[in-house]
Amino acid sequence: MPRKPTPEPPDGPPKTGPVHVLLLGAGGREHAIGWKLKQAERCGKIWFAPGNGGTREVGTNVDLPFDPVNTKNVDAIDRFCRENGIGLVVIGPEDPLCAGLADRLAAPGRAVFGPVAEAAKLEGDKAWAKDLMRGALIPTADSRTFTRHEPARAYAEARETPVVVKAAGLAKGKGVLVTRSAEEAVAAVDDLMLKKSFGGAGETVIIEERLAGQEVSVLALVDGQNLRVLDPAQDHKAVGEGDTGPNTGGMGAYCPTPVLDEKTLRVIEREVLVRAVDALRRGGVAFRGVLYAGMMLTAGGPKTLEFNTRFGDPETQPLMMRLRGDLLELMLATCAGTLDQVPLDWDPRVCVGVVVCAGGYPGAYRKDDPVGGIDEAEEDPDVKVFHAGTRIDRDGLLVTAGGRVLCVCALADDLATAREKANAAAAKIRFPGAFFRRDIGGRVS
Numbered sequence: 001m002p003r004k005p006t007p008e009p010p011d012g013p014p015k016t017g018p019v020h021v022l023l024l025g026a027g028g029r030e031h032a033i034g035w036k037l038k039q040a041e042r043c044g045k046i047w048f049a050p051g052n053g054g055t056r057e058v059g060t061n062v063d064l065p066f067d068p069v070n071t072k073n074v075d076a077i078d079r080f081c082r083e084n085g086i087g088l089v090v091i092g093p094e095d096p097l098c099a100g101l102a103d104r105l106a107a108p109g110r111a112v113f114g115p116v117a118e119a120a121k122l123e124g125d126k127a128w129a130k131d132l133m134r135g136a137l138i139p140t141a142d143s144r145t146f147t148r149h150e151p152a153r154a155y156a157e158a159r160e161t162p163v164v165v166k167a168a169g170l171a172k173g174k175g176v177l178v179t180r181s182a183e184e185a186v187a188a189v190d191d192l193m194l195k196k197s198f199g200g201a202g203e204t205v206i207i208e209e210r211l212a213g214q215e216v217s218v219l220a221l222v223d224g225q226n227l228r229v230l231d232p233a234q235d236h237k238a239v240g241e242g243d244t245g246p247n248t249g250g251m252g253a254y255c256p257t258p259v260l261d262e263k264t265l266r267v268i269e270r271e272v273l274v275r276a277v278d279a280l281r282r283g284g285v286a287f288r289g290v291l292y293a294g295m296m297l298t299a300g301g302p303k304t305l306e307f308n309t310r311f312g313d314p315e316t317q318p319l320m321m322r323l324r325g326d327l328l329e330l331m332l333a334t335c336a337g338t339l340d341q342v343p344l345d346w347d348p349r350v351c352v353g354v355v356v357c358a359g360g361y362p363g364a365y366r367k368d369d370p371v372g373g374i375d376e377a378e379e380d381p382d383v384k385v386f387h388a389g390t391r392i393d394r395d396g397l398l399v400t401a402g403g404r405v406l407c408v409c410a411l412a413d414d415l416a417t418a419r420e421k422a423n424a425a426a427a428k429i430r431f432p433g434a435f436f437r438r439d440i441g442g443r444v445s
Helices: 028-037 071-084 094-098 101-105 117-124 126-135 149-158 182-193 262-282 316-322 327-336 415-426
Strands: 019-025 043-050 086-091 111-113 143-146 163-167 176-178 205-209 214-223 227-229 238-240 244-247 252-255 288-298 301-308 350-357 383-387 390-392 398-400 404-412
Touching (some): 019 028, 019 071, 028 043, 028 327, 028 404, 071 086, 086 101, 094 117, 101 117, 117 126, 126 262, 126 301, 143 149, 163 182, 176 182, 214 262, 214 327, 252 316, 252 415, 262 301, 288 327, 350 415, 404 415
Parallel strands (some): 019 043, 019 086, 086 111
Antiparallel strands (some): 143 205, 238 244, 350 404, 390 398
């Protein structure tokens, strides 16, 4: 049965005058988005829910829950928007998008930046996304999907070449286990399906061929019809230098990346992004928001690893540093279907973002340690420190509150210099156990 078509979004805020913004999320991505929105000519007040220790410098942090499963919470957000004249709601993380928060917050006079739940399934259900890719002829790795442990284990054990084992559900960017042998593949299946290391996200697993090549992040703004590809970025997920150790939510990123030439980028736009949006539209679903394709540049051409349906973290931080366009107008146009009418321009320099982490991450890590050195790190005008896992304690001190604590971004004319500046600034950050990778961008320079 065909899906019920996605309803047209209500009219957004007026075309003139200030636009007040509510930004939902607490990470470095949200801090960077808010920082860039604040530079827009028409940006009014910005509220962050819940925000972090750095977002308070951009706007106001509010204790406003955004669990879309709880109707009272959604009602509270709606009431806050009405009482404060919110013209734009920006939903940062994937969980509320996949649970339908964008659908439920749509209202006259209010634009909601983020795809509806049916479109967010591209990220929320990797097995469903794999089916869509196959049906739309989107290049991707060969794979099998399993809902029962024993068949998955037997398949992994029989594979003669290395595989990747993925949790089909949301796992905070960590539910992808890259293996080198059948033994490791079996252990990965057991980890996801028996030990439930990522909870319900691993009830369904995907076992796919392990692709070789450079990985790259290609993000695009999509307004239901028009698609604007952003400059490509490359992130580094492994915790250790030289891409060693377990995967994390991201240890750093840089933009733009030279691994992707203009010709290949156009191929990805045409054969991956456009095909995905068209496949959704044929099913009655209009995609509005950010479509993020994680790509592997193989010897046989670019192949899709996965889709995300929001800005990436930490890719967003370098992207926002380089964006010269008006982010507020770009977001409003994405919601309204007029993206082709808004200019998009970039700083020609390279930006490197280095994530400073708490000791023990991505395992158990310390919290509540005082953070220092940010002012010293930002003495260079081309350096900006975005907060992620920070908060203000009862004594008014900035303390650690997460595994990925800060993202230190630096602009320079070339990648090597940008990395050097970012590392020098990150070294000025002080809290017990702080560590960071010094080789962000090292795959190409």
